[in-house]
Amino acid sequence: MKKLFRVFVVVLTVFIAFSMFSCKAILDSLTDIKGSGTASDPYIIMTGAQLRKVGTGEDGLTASKHYKQGTNIIVLGASWTPICDTGSFTGTYDGGNFYIDFTATNSEAMFGTIGATGNVRNLGIKVDTNSSSLTVIGGLAKTNNGTIEQCYVTGSITNHNGALGVGGLAGSNSGVIRNCYTNVEISITGSGSNSPMAAGLVRQNTGLIEYCYTVGPVSISDGFNNCNAGGLAADNRGASAIIRYSVAANPSLINPNGNQFMIGRVTAGSYLGATTPNNYAKSDMVLTYNTAGGTVNFSDSHQGTAVTSDLIKGAGSSTWWSTTSPGPGFSGSVWLFGDSKYPELRNVAGQTVND
Secondary structure (H helix, E strand, C coil): CHHHHHHHHHHHHHHHHHHHHHHHHHHHHHHCCECCCCCCCCEEECCHHHHHHCCCCHHHCCCCCEEEECCCEECCCCEECCECCCCCECCEEEEEEEEEECCCCEECCCEEEECCCCEEEEEEEEEEEEECCCCEEECCEEEECCEEEEEEEEEEEEECCCCCEEECCEEEECCEEECCEEEEEEEECCECCCCCEEECCEEEECCEEECCEECCCEEECCECCCCEEECCEEEEECCCCEEECCEECCCEEEECCCCCCCEECCECCEECCCECCCCEEECCCEEEECCCCCCCCCCCHHHCEEECHHHHCCCCHHHHHHCECCCECCCCCCEECCCCCCCEECCCCCCCCCC
16 A cells, blocks of 8 residues: 555656646746847747737837747737837847738737838738727738838738728838738728728838739728728828839729729829839729729829739749739749749748639
8 A cells, every 4th residue: 555655656746747847848938038139149939929029128028129930820819919009110020931820819910110120021921800990900010111021911801990991011101011912801891981091012102112912802891982992002102102013913992982093903093203113913903983083094104004814823924923024023032933823932931822
C-alpha cells in the first residue's frame, strides 16, 4: 500500500510539474516578445495577443519601433482596436511575407493612422468586416500618410450606415501605396443624409498610388445621395494626387443615385490638379448609376484605358502585366505572373486571388 502511495505521489508530482511548464510555455508565447525593436533587431510578432500590443507602449512596444511578423496570425475576439487609432504609427511593420486573418473579428482596419515615416510591407490581410462604424474603414489602414508596399487584402467589408466610406486597402492615402492589390467585396448599405465614398483600393487619394490593382465589386445603397464610387479610388484630389500604372479589374461598380461624374473605373474623378496617367480598366466592367443627366465619358483619363478581360486574365496575360505601354509594367522582382491568372506578390502567404 505504501509503495502504491509513493508511486501515486511521484506521478502527481510529475503531472503538476508538467502542467506548470505547459502553462508557462503558453504564457511565454503570449507575452515574451523577441527582439529589441530596432531596425536591425525588430520585435518579432507571433500571436494575436502580441499584435494587440503593437504601438500601445506596453512592454516598450511604442509606435516608433520596428516590428516583423514571424508567422501567420489569426486574430480572435469580437472586435479589434486598430493599431494607433489615436496618434500615428511611425515605425515599420514588416509582415515577413505572412498574413493576418481578421475574419473572426469585426475590424475597421489593422492600423488607425500610419504616420509620414511609417512603413508597412510584405503583408497579407484577410477581412470579414460587418460594421456600423461612423468613421473611415480600410482593410489595412484607416489613414495612410506613410508607405504601404507589397501588401494585399482579401475578403469582404460591409458598412451599414455609410459614415465616411470604405477603401479596400486604406480609407484615405496621402502617402505612397505601391505594389499592392485587393480582392475585397465592398458594400455600403442602409440610408442616411451623409454621402459615403467607396472604392476597391482607397476611399480618397491625395498621394501616390502605383503598380496596384483591384478585382472586387463595389456597391453603395440607393439610400444615399451624392456618393462617389471608384474601382481604385473614389476621389483623387490635389496636385500631389497621382494614380499611375495601375489596373481596375472590378467586375462592377454600383452607385444608383450618383451621376456620371460620381462613378469611375479607375477613380470617380480627379480634381484640383490630380492626375491619372497610364492606368487600365476592364472594358466589360458594369457601371450602375443615375443616367438622367448624361452618361460616363470613357475617354476621360480617370476611366482608364479599356482592356478586355481576356487580356487581363487570359492567355498572354503574364506578358501584358509585365509590359509597359501597352500594359502597366509590373516588376517581375515583386510580382509572380502566369497566363490566365492575376499577378500575385512573390512569397507572401495566403493569396487566393486566383482560386
